[in-house]
Structures are given as C-alpha cells and as structure tokens.
Amino acid sequence: MRFACMARAWDTPHARAACAVLALCLAILPGFQAHAQDMPFAPIDENAANLDWLGYKNRLVEALESRNRKIVLGAIDPSVDNGPEQKRGLEEFRRRWDFDDDASPLWDVLRKAVELGGAYVKDAKGGTRFCTPYVAAKWPTSIDPFAFGAIVSADVLVKTEPSSESRTLATLTHEVVKVEDWEVADKTPGFPQKWTRIALKSASGYVPEQQIRSPIEHMACFSAQGGPWRLVSFTAGYLPE
Template sequence: MGLRLFACVCLCLTVAFPVSAQQKAEESKLLPIDEAGKDPSWVNFRNRLVNALAKRDRKFVLSIVDRNIRNSLDSPRGVAAFRKQWDFDAEESPVWRELSAALFLGSAWLKPEKGPRQLCAPYVAVKWPEDIDPFDHGAIISREVLVKAGPSSESATLATLSYDIVPVPDWEVTDQAPEAKQKWVKIKLKEVDGFVPEEQIRSPVEHRACFVKTESGWRLMELVVGIEK
C-alpha cells in the first residue's frame, strides 16, 4: 500500500510539474554521426569539395551545384540565384566559410516530402530533438569542451561538456581582451552563465548543405538556413 501511494504521488508530481524545455536540454545530448561515412563515393566527393573550397575553385564548386538548387526556404531556386545570394564571384564570398563549416561535421540522411532522400551536412539540423526549441539552443560538437566563467581563455573553468544541448542567450560575444580574435557563445548551465568558443558549438538553424547521389555523381541540392524534418 505504501509503495502504491508513493508511486501515485510521484505520478501526480510529474503531471503537475512537467519537465521544461530547458530542463530537457540540460539532460540531452546530440552525439556526432556520419551516416555516409562508409560510402567511398561520398568520402571521395566530400574531400574533393573541401579541397576545392580551400582553393576557392569556383569552377569545381559550380560543377556540382544542381541547376534547380534551393537557396533558402523562401527565395528563388537555381544557379543564378545561388551566385547572387552568395556573392559568388567576390574574393571573400561567405560560401567558402559556410559550406566548409557544414562539411566539417558528419552527415545524416533526410527524406523530404517530395523527391529523393538527401544527405545533409552537418547532422545537427536533421537529428535535432523535436521537443527542444532550435532557436534558443545549440549543440556542443566536441568532447570535453571547457566552459569558461567569462569570454576569455584565461577565465576560470566552470565545467566540461561533451555533445550536450544547451540554452544559448547570446551567439556573438567578443573576447575580453581587445586584441583577441576569438569569439564566444554565451550558454546557460542551470542558473549560471558560461562561455564556450564559437567553433565548438553549432546552432541547428545555421546553414546546412544537402546532396543527392545521381548517375553523374553527387549534386548540391540545397544550401539553406533553418530547420525542417
């Protein structure tokens, strides 16, 4: 009888005080994956594309862009729109940085409502938990990331995180040292603010690149921001 009463009380408390989104995030992890990592054609293609991006090889990049590429969730499709959106002919086009960053992490398969399944990099958006707000959280993408008390490598270490999903109040924080180029992201650890280097955390609504394997090879089908399942 006592055990039944205890179980009933616990159930009532769970219903009365449901777990908040922040509590879920504090308990959640997004482990790294690469679902096409054993496909030799993908590995070879990705390596060639990464090298082309490093060399800013416009000819190769355009050769793998699908003619009907999706450039954002609500803008025109096509190569001309891709070139315009990314200021592709400029020396400092952001496409070199954003596409390289997307390919740095592993990939995951996504099946759109229409068309063939796509391989998307990074995996973060595709595998993001549906019950955690993607706009207010981020995923730690490395092991044993040091969480600092302030935006500086000299600040005290509050904790270490590995692949945790954390609340993010601020995505752009400058280093405390005026001459430092390091950028930081402000995160929440329970009720305490902490800071991690920007390259060690990823938002699910950052750019993702999705590819389809065709008879003529891999094609870039979309390079967009946002999240959709």
C-alpha cells in the same frame, strides 16, 4: 561525482564545515566537474563508410579551401534550392553568396557544414537526401531550435568569462545546451576570438563560438540519385522540401 560525509565522527559544526570545503575543492578539480546539461547529442555521419560520398566531400572541401570556383560549381545541382521564396539555380546561388568574391562567407560556411557529418532526410516527395551538418538534420523535435545549440566538440571548456584565461566552470562533450547570447566579444579588446554564452544548471558560462552550432544555421543537402553527388539545397532555418 557525489561527495558525502556520513560517519558520526563528522557530525560536528566544525567537521561539517571542513567537509563542505573539501567537497568544494574536489568539485573544482579536473575530472570532478559535473556535466551541466544531461542532454547528450552525439555526432552522426551516416555516410562515413560511403566511398563515393567521401571522395566527393574531400574534393568539395579542397575546392572551397582553395576558392576553386570551377570545381565548386561542378559540385552543385543546376537547379539548387537557395531557400524559401528564393529563385532556384546557379545564377541565384552565385548572386546570394557573392560567389566571385574571395571574401564571401560561402567558403567557410559550406565547408563547416559539410565537415560535421550528416544524416539521410526524407523529402516531401518520398525521396531521401543526405544533409549536413547532423545538428540540423537530426535536431530533436522536442527542443526549441531557436533557444538551444549543440556542442560539436569533445572536452569543451566552459569559462566564467569570455576569455581563455578565465576559470573553467565545466567540461562539455557533444550535448545540447541553452544559449543566452550567440556572439560575445573576447574580454581582451581587439582579440578575434568570439564566444557564446550558455546557461548551465547553476550559472552562465562561455564557450568558443566554433565549438557550438545552431540547428537553424545553414544546412547543405546532397543527392546522388540518377548521377554523381551534387549539392541540391543550401538553406538556413528550414528543412527544404
């Protein structure tokens, strides 16, 4: 929001100073904080109305949360793509993800990817796959995926320091931001919250790491061609062929 003192009655040094102070006060009030980036990136879920997909997704998420290995394995294609220069198949998938370990990152990484929604992507053979999260599947090709990330929540508070107690610089909703540091420890020693430092137009600020996502994080692609839905690739940093 712009604030201007246009009348001649304000055209004195003291009045102009008072006007500047008033404008600053308005700028820091809730509701007057300008959005910092002007690069909107709204959530996408092209399967939001697909009941077959939603049933499969819900079963998979529940199985990941409960560490139900039988259901998770049944949701994966036997020749799943595990990434560039990696063997295909369930055996390699299990090895790479320490599948038998309850502390494996798989349970959270795959769940978070699936829950964000996704989009259909063409493969090299002309077919289509449904890939999640939308951040990876629909990342703008004109924006460097290594230097930027996407705010994936609404009304995210950007803090002056890596602490929820610090002052709020701006409020961001579903947009692309430049990232300066992906993981910063909380200002309070031992506190588990991690932060990501981002660049605003005139300063740097911090957002909780769970509210921003990199387009080169793991992307899960699914297909129901010729049968039920299955996870056909789970890779990071590239679009599977």
